[in-house]
Amino acid sequence: MLISSQELLADAREGGYAVPHFNYWSRASLQAHIRVAEAVGRPVILGIAEAHSHKMTLEEGVVLGRYYGERASVPVVVHLDHGRNLENVRRGIDNGFTSVMIDASEEDYEVNVARTREVVDYAHAKGIQVEAEIGHVGDGSTYGAANDDTIYTAVDLAEQFVERTGADSLAVSIGTAHGAYSGTPQINFERLHELREGVGVPLVLHGGSSSGDENLARAAREGIAKINIFTDFMTAAFAAVKSVQPSTWWDLEAVGFDAMTALGLHYFEVFQHAAGTVAQTYGEGTTHE
Numbered sequence: 001m002l003i004s005s006q007e008l009l010a011d012a013r014e015g016g017y018a019v020p021h022f023n024y025w026s027r028a029s030l031q032a033h034i035r036v037a038e039a040v041g042r043p044v045i046l047g048i049a050e051a052h053s054h055k056m057t058l059e060e061g062v063v064l065g066r067y068y069g070e071r072a073s074v075p076v077v078v079h080l081d082h083g084r085n086l087e088n089v090r091r092g093i094d095n096g097f098t099s100v101m102i103d104a105s106e107e108d109y110e111v112n113v114a115r116t117r118e119v120v121d122y123a124h125a126k127g128i129q130v131e132a133e134i135g136h137v138g139d140g141s142t143y144g145a146a147n148d149d150t151i152y153t154a155v156d157l158a159e160q161f162v163e164r165t166g167a168d169s170l171a172v173s174i175g176t177a178h179g180a181y182s183g184t185p186q187i188n189f190e191r192l193h194e195l196r197e198g199v200g201v202p203l204v205l206h207g208g209s210s211s212g213d214e215n216l217a218r219a220a221r222e223g224i225a226k227i228n229i230f231t232d233f234m235t236a237a238f239a240a241v242k243s244v245q246p247s248t249w250w251d252l253e254a255v256g257f258d259a260m261t262a263l264g265l266h267y268f269e270v271f272q273h274a275a276g277t278v279a280q281t282y283g284e285g286t287t288h289e
């Protein structure tokens with residue numbers, strides 16, 4: 001079943017758990033994530049990033065995502081991850097993404113506000129939710145280079161940002177970065193608590209890969225409603241292939257697939273351990289056909 005993300009993230013915010021956002025870039029990665037979600041009987045957000053268009057375009061990604069999402073036994077959100085401008089996001093919405101992200105976080109604050117507002121207006125008219133980002137989540141390879149307070153999202157700006165843009169969820173910077181790190185990142189939990197108190201919409205954590213299970217479980221319990229994982233799937237699949245050394249392409253695909261499902265299961269456990277008996281109230285009345 002295809003759904004948008006609103007009730008799902010609201011439930012996670014209240015329930016003290018996080019919904020996994022797993023990136024896909026191929027049919028196999030998409031199927032692996034859906035298999036995991038079905039195995040645990042929980043909804044999942046499947047994201048295809050604009051930056052991975054060289055592997056799978058947004059047009060291909062949304063068709064495949066909807067094809068498998070519609071047939072899944074659990075609610076599935078097909079999400080456009082890190083859309084950079086209105087034109088791309090608009091095309092994504094028109095093509096059938098059930099949720100989108102506009103990422104203008106590298107721009108000046110006022111440009112970010114204006115661009116996000118523009119996307120929100122377009123998306124809301126079509127019943128689609130919008131994730132925005134404030135405070136840039138950088139790259140793991142340069143992590144630590146700017147390890148001062150400016151890397152963390154400011155609470156007052158985040159509050160204003162949500163009010164001015166109407167964004168439905170907000171990606172914040174609390175110490176993670178995209179890609180792999182050389183060490184384990186320092187998460188600013190105090191800032192997370194302040195953001196959770198001050199900002200009225202669900203919070204999103206990007207750069208979940210190699211951030212440490214303890215950090216991620218705690219972030220999920222203490223105010224993050226959605227956690228994005230990409231790099232760890234690539235790393236796990238490739239490590240498994242190197243270790244098993246499959247002798248045929250079929251075996252290679254199977255080894256990679258199994259490694260991705262094992263990792264997905266692991267992250268469901270880490271992010272939703274606190275969910276326990278949270279009622280599955282989402283989904284009804286929000287299906288997107």
Ligand SMILES: [Zn+2]
Pocket residue numbers: 082178206207228
């Ligand atoms: Zn991201």
